[in-house]
Amino acid sequence: LMELFLNKKIDKVELIYHHYKSKGTQELLRETFLPITLMTEDERWKIPQPDYIVEPDPQTIMDQLIPKVLKLKLYTIHADSVSSEHAARTIAMQTATDNADDLLDELTLQYNKLRQQSITNELLDIIGGSFGKPG
Structure with missing residues (x-):
């Protein structure tokens, strides 16, 4: 990306x-990655500028520092996106688990009602059969 930008193939x-x-x-x-916006001239004049001696010269430092900052920015954004994806997946899985638990509870209740109805019908058949016999 940096090479394409420096070669003016992308703006x-x-x-x-x-x-x-x-x-x-x-x-x-949404962030602008290139070109880098450092400081405007107005912002630069608001900050007191001490007279530092810089070795190597500031341009050499910037030439080495900016690619490293850009690589770090890409890494940070990647890590941020991966963290967001994992958080979203965790929430989705938790929701799916909760829904499955609710469905299981509902099916268990339905099964128990049907089983209880079956037992009640059998008891009624047994009791009904005993009343039908002379004794």
Whole structure:
């Protein structure tokens, strides 16, 4: 991506990803990856600029630092998206488990009612049969 951007084959790179906020909340974010927006001139003048001696020169530092920052940003976004996906899967599986438990409880109740009805019918047949015999 950086090479394509530097060679002017692409003008802009935007990232769209899910940001993990909490177990039940993920937020869809859209960020500009390239070009990097550091500081505007107005913001730069608001910050006091001490006179530091920088070795190597600031341009060399930026040339080495920016690719590392971009790689770190991609890694962070990937980790964030994976965390969001796992959280969503966990919630989906928990919901499926809860639904299966509810269905099992409902089926158990229905089975017990049918079994009780069957026993009641057998008892009525036995009692009805004993009244029908002379004794």
